[in-house]
Amino acid sequence: xSAPAVPSGEIVYEAAGLTKEYDDGRVAALRGVDLTIGQGxxxxxVGPSGCGKTTLLNMLGLLDRPSSGKLHFRGRDxxxxxxxxxxxxxxxxxxxxxxxxxxxxxxxxxxQMPMFGLPGSxxxxxxxxxxxxxxxxxxxxxxxxPVKLSGGERQRAAIAxxxxxxxxxxxxxxxxxxxxxxxxxxxxxxxxxxxEEHRVTLVMVTHDQELARHGTxxxxxxxxxxxxxx
Amino acid sequence: xxxxxxxxxxxxxxxxxxxxxxxxxxxxxxxxxxLVGMASGYEKSVVDQLDTVGIDVVVSNMxxxxxxxxxxxxxxEEIASMPGVGEANATLMQMLSVEDAPMMVVYGRxxxxxxxxxxxxxxxxxxxxxxxxxVVLGKLAAEVLGKKTGDKLQVEALEFDVVGIVDGKSVLENxxxxxxxxxxxxxxxxxxxxxxxxxxxxxxxxxEGIESLCRDIEARHxxxxxxxxxxxxxxSQGFRMxxxxxxxxxxxxxxxxxxxxxxxxxxxxxxRKHEIGVLLALGWSRARIMSLIxxxxxxxxxxxxxxxxxxxxxxxxxxxxxxFVRGFLEPDLGWTLALQAVLIAVAVGIVSGLYPAWRSSxxxxxxxxxx
Ligand SMILES: Nc1ncnc2c1ncn2[C@@H]1O[C@H](COP(=O)(O)OP(=O)(O)O)[C@@H](O)[C@H]1O
Ligand SMILES: [Mg+2]
Numbered sequence: 143x144s145a146p147a148v149p150s151g152e153i154v155y156e157a158a159g160l161t162k163e164y165d166d167g168r169v170a171a172l173r174g175v176d177l178t179i180g181q182g183x184x185x186x187x188v189g190p191s192g193c194g195k196t197t198l199l200n201m202l203g204l205l206d207r208p209s210s211g212k213l214h215f216r217g218r219d220x221x222x223x224x225x226x227x228x229x230x231x232x233x234x235x236x237x238x239x240x241x242x243x244x245x246x247x248x249x250x251x252x253x254q255m256p257m258f259g260l261p262g263s264x265x266x267x268x269x270x271x272x273x274x275x276x277x278x279x280x281x282x283x284x285x286x287x288p289v290k291l292s293g294g295e296r297q298r299a300a301i302a303x304x305x306x307x308x309x310x311x312x313x314x315x316x317x318x319x320x321x322x323x324x325x326x327x328x329x330x331x332x333x334x335x336x337x338e339e340h341r342v343t344l345v346m347v348t349h350d351q352e353l354a355r356h357g358t359x360x361x362x363x364x365x366x367x368x369x370x371x372x
Numbered sequence: 373x374x375x376x377x378x379x380x381x382x383x384x385x386x387x388x389x390x391x392x393x394x395x396x397x398x399x400x401x402x403x404x405x406x407l408v409g410m411a412s413g414y415e416k417s418v419v420d421q422l423d424t425v426g427i428d429v430v431v432s433n434m435x436x437x438x439x440x441x442x443x444x445x446x447x448x449e450e451i452a453s454m455p456g457v458g459e460a461n462a463t464l465m466q467m468l469s470v471e472d473a474p475m476m477v478v479y480g481r482x483x484x485x486x487x488x489x490x491x492x493x494x495x496x497x498x499x500x501x502x503x504x505x506x507v508v509l510g511k512l513a514a515e516v517l518g519k520k521t522g523d524k525l526q527v528e529a530l531e532f533d534v535v536g537i538v539d540g541k542s543v544l545e546n547x548x549x550x551x552x553x554x555x556x557x558x559x560x561x562x563x564x565x566x567x568x569x570x571x572x573x574x575x576x577x578x579x580e581g582i583e584s585l586c587r588d589i590e591a592r593h594x595x596x597x598x599x600x601x602x603x604x605x606x607x608s609q610g611f612r613m614x615x616x617x618x619x620x621x622x623x624x625x626x627x628x629x630x631x632x633x634x635x636x637x638x639x640x641x642x643x644r645k646h647e648i649g650v651l652l653a654l655g656w657s658r659a660r661i662m663s664l665i666x667x668x669x670x671x672x673x674x675x676x677x678x679x680x681x682x683x684x685x686x687x688x689x690x691x692x693x694x695x696f697v698r699g700f701l702e703p704d705l706g707w708t709l710a711l712q713a714v715l716i717a718v719a720v721g722i723v724s725g726l727y728p729a730w731r732s733s734x735x736x737x738x739x740x741x742x743x
Binding site (some may be wrong): 200205206225227229230231232234236238242244246247254255256258260262263264267268303307 | 373374375378380382384385500629646647651652653654655656657658660737738741
């Protein structure tokens with residue numbers, strides 16, 4: 143792997159001295175992270191459990207605010223954004239380890255969820271959801287509830303959902319962490335394919351060194367700090 | 373899928389809990405509908421009665437409780453001689469338990485006065501004179517008492533002959549037992565006394581004239597109140613008491629409704645913490661989540677309101693058949709009351725959703741996702 147440490151294209155994220163403390167400073171989840179991510183990159187983030195990977199992803203998605211440090215998105219200071227929801231609605235797609243599908247909505251309805259509040263009629267929302275689900279091979283599962291799906295199918299549905307709002311960035315937190323190796327490979331194939339098709343920037347946290355190697359760049363974290371960025 | 377479907381799906385998550393909450397509101401609203409329906413039914417029947425009998429002003433002593441206190445019958449002559457008074461007659465009215473009926477309206481009507489005029493004989497005949505030991509029953513009263521012409525009827529100390537059944541053109545008249553004033557005075561121990569003077573004013577007396585007549589009467593007879601027909605119900609002690617009672621009961625029912633919905637929605641917000649975290653991650657704004665919670669509770673209020681109006685209507689229909697209510701009033705459930713009740717229920721829903729909605733908006737997405 144010979145991806146440059148600092149990307150050459152347009153810069154999407156620029157973090158400087160990012161820290162996050164919990165419980166009034168007793169837990170330091172991030173301790174001064176500097177990170178630059180460019181448009182179209184696929185950044186793998188690896189590191190032992192509890193090192194702060196999820197915390198970093200939450201910062202990028204504005205699910206949580208840093209305790210100190212600077213975080214810029216396309217040159218704009220994210221700490222100045224009053225309502226992060228609009229930013230998430232327009233720019234971000236999330237994929238979680240435990241899928242987080244809403245249990246009382248069908249697969250197709252789950253995929254529609256990120257489209258509320260965006261332009262488009264209910265009919266258009268449904269059409270896009272169907273299209274995305276067909277793209278992940280779930281065209282035959284549209285009206286099933288999530289409980290009826292296998293783990294691999296659930297994560298594929300979640301991937302379809304993450305793209306529903308046409309995001310520029312996908313933030314994936316151990317997307318294969320709950321899957322066996324066969325399903326893991328299948329889900330990874332789909333994710334890689336859709337990343338190309340939809341030209342999204344992908345930031346993926348993983349335990350799996352093999353999977354991490356799919357990234358254009360690997361960032362290693364230990365104890366809340368970046369130890370190497372290949 | 374549209375937002376409304378999202379709302380119903382949220383409510384359908386816990387169908388039993390949602391159902392019980394809706395039922396809670398419905399019972400509260402039913403109580404409101406039944407009580408207000410009874411009150412306005414009573415008001416309507418009194419106005420109706422005064423109208424059919426053609427009474428312009430009612431004089432009574434309102435210091436008593438539900439029934440006006442009796443006064444000397446001779447007051448009638450003094451009032452009859454006042455300018456502006458066309459006709460005046462005395463009535464003794466009591467609500468009594470008569471034989472098997474728990475409560476009946478009994479009128480002792482001044483003989484040959486105009487209050488007899490609107491009673492139409494449908495069976496039998498009228499009393500021959502003021503001394504005959506006779507009663508005529510309103511047709512509803514006859515039904516409630518199970519009496520027909522020729523039967524005997526015990527009223528307080530005396531036994532009477534039922535000589536006729538009459539149609540009085542209004543619920544209160546049809547539900548009453550009628551006899552000549554002296555007979556009722558004798559039966560009830562109120563010799564020489566009455567508790568109402570009914571007045572017809574002279575033709576063409578303007579409203580200001582009626583008003584000043586009322587004030588004159590009150591000035592001359594301290595303790596008595598002269599009230600124009602349209603205001604009788606509003607000034608009656610008993611009615612005001614019943615109204616206050618029905619309002620406080622309604623208020624209590626509504627408070628219980630609010631607490632029920634609030635509890636349900638708080639539980640729902642707490643249970644769905646994780647789901648709310650997911651929606652926030654998917655780009656839902658806090659405002660949208662708050663409006664989801666508010667709409668869910670408003671929908672519960674609406675459903676409770678609709679079910680409550682139906683329950684209230686059924687309650688009124690049942691009450692209408694009870695001997696206690698029959699002959700006093702025709703419960704009155706109009707579209708306005710139904711609409712008001714549903715609106716109140718929706719307001720209850722929205723008010724109860726405010727705090728849970730606020731709580732939902734305070735959730736931190738990252739913690740909500742973990743939990
Ligand atoms: N909400 C929180 N409150 C307190 N401590 C937290 C919280 N979230 C994470 N932490 C702590 O911060 C550290 C980093 O957590 P996390 O980012 O989830 O690690 P990873 O995803 O790398 O396993 C851990 O020690 C974790 O216990
Ligand atoms: Mg993690």
